[in-house]
Amino acid sequence: MNGRALRAYIDLLRLHFAFAWPLLFCSGLFLAFGAYRNFSWDYVLVAALIGLVGFEAGMVLNDYVDRVHDTRDVDRRFTRYWRVFGTRPVAEGLIAPRRALLLVAVLATIALALILTLPFPHSLFVAALMGYAYAAEVFYQVKKRSQRLPIAQLLGRTDFALFPVAGYLAAGMPDSTALLYFLFFYPYAQAHLGANDLADLKNDLARGMKTIPVLYGTEGTALWIAGFTVLHGIAALFFAGVLGLLARAALVGGFVLLLVASGIILRGRTPGAAMRALPCFHVAMMVYAGGIIADFFF
Numbered sequence: 001m002n003g004r005a006l007r008a009y010i011d012l013l014r015l016h017f018a019f020a021w022p023l024l025f026c027s028g029l030f031l032a033f034g035a036y037r038n039f040s041w042d043y044v045l046v047a048a049l050i051g052l053v054g055f056e057a058g059m060v061l062n063d064y065v066d067r068v069h070d071t072r073d074v075d076r077r078f079t080r081y082w083r084v085f086g087t088r089p090v091a092e093g094l095i096a097p098r099r100a101l102l103l104v105a106v107l108a109t110i111a112l113a114l115i116l117t118l119p120f121p122h123s124l125f126v127a128a129l130m131g132y133a134y135a136a137e138v139f140y141q142v143k144k145r146s147q148r149l150p151i152a153q154l155l156g157r158t159d160f161a162l163f164p165v166a167g168y169l170a171a172g173m174p175d176s177t178a179l180l181y182f183l184f185f186y187p188y189a190q191a192h193l194g195a196n197d198l199a200d201l202k203n204d205l206a207r208g209m210k211t212i213p214v215l216y217g218t219e220g221t222a223l224w225i226a227g228f229t230v231l232h233g234i235a236a237l238f239f240a241g242v243l244g245l246l247a248r249a250a251l252v253g254g255f256v257l258l259l260v261a262s263g264i265i266l267r268g269r270t271p272g273a274a275m276r277a278l279p280c281f282h283v284a285m286m287v288y289a290g291g292i293i294a295d296f297f298f
Helices: 003-013 020-036 043-065 077-082 097-115 123-141 151-158 163-169 176-201 201-209 212-242 245-268 271-297
Strands: none
Touching: 003 043, 020 043, 020 163, 020 176, 020 271, 043 123, 043 163, 043 245, 077 176, 077 271, 097 123, 123 151, 123 163, 151 176, 163 176, 176 201, 176 212, 176 245, 176 271, 201 212, 212 245, 245 271
16 A cells, blocks of 8 residues: 555544544443443453444445535535545545445454454444444434534434443443433534534535535524523533542533633634634543543543
8 A cells, every 4th residue: 555545544544533432432332341340451352452443344335325415515614624644535536436435344344353353242332333323324414414403413423422321321321321321422412513513514515515604604604503502511410429429520521611612612703713723622521531531441
């Protein structure tokens, strides 16, 4: 593989964010360890690989489904944030669509093989959620091309909200804690999506996508983000009831970062403001996940 191809695959996989996905998946796993007392380092390794490989397959699937629409991009700033070399490899012809689809199949197969090493019924739970997540990703990418209401966003982003829940079910059962984690993370996923869409507004207009800013304008998107941030904070109060002290502190720290991000967007209400706020969303997610994991040990 030459240097150009290597850079293309790094961008396709968004490798500089790769550490985040196993961390988020394992936050659910460690929460289950605390509840079910079944900790194992072997389990952690398998779960981390499932989180990494499974999420990366979804990333590539995203690019494959949107390969035609992504050729219409007019603004590179958002692309450079998510991709080190600032390319959309499939849309730009750096990686052939059939190779991208093959990579999706390979990564998903590896993830499924790892999932099947989990004891039953945990393997069934995680495999079912993985299948649902890929279907929801395709639905989201296709549905947002033509809609009058944000159905794609409200239903499609359940895939991201269920990701740490899948980590929980890798060692736990479908219980109230799993539900509370979903109810906590879903509003975060929606607020984060609103910020993503606002930052990428010029491209979505060029692509003809019916994203939140296209449907409701920049002011409506700012209110969308603020509203879901408030719902996220309310859900955090309930989620905190099943967490230890350190994890609760992480919830407070992460939520403060989201308030800062929401404030930046409410003041600016522009793609530039959303770009400035995005790191707050991502650091908050890492604070949440890291705090839940650390709480298990301390």
